[in-house]
Amino acid sequence: MKKKLLLFLLPFVAGGCFNERGVSLRYYSECEEYYDVQGYYHKECDKNIVDYSDVKEAFRNPIRGSVQ
Numbered sequence: 425m426k427k428k429l430l431l432f433l434l435p436f437v438a439g440g441c442f443n444e445r446g447v448s449l450r451y452y453s454e455c456e457e458y459y460d461v462q463g464y465y466h467k468e469c470d471k472n473i474v475d476y477s478d479v480k481e482a483f484r485n486p487i488r489g490s491v492q
Contacts, residue, residue: 446472446479 448470455469 446475446477448472 453469453472455467457465457467459465
């Protein structure tokens with residue numbers, strides 16, 4: 425059973441690129457950086473498969489069931 429699970433998870437682990445923000449399909453994210461009319465800086469990047477901030481938040485606040 426463990427071998428089947430490992431073989432199932434291997435493509436997901438090896439299929440992504442690890443970058444500074446998380447795991448995505450590309451190593452270098454396509455980010456659009458610009459200043460708006462009021463002079464505020466904006467940076468919009470492609471969505472990652474997994475963001476490191478989401479992983480940290482999940483470990484801080486684990487989901488608990490109704491039965492304790």
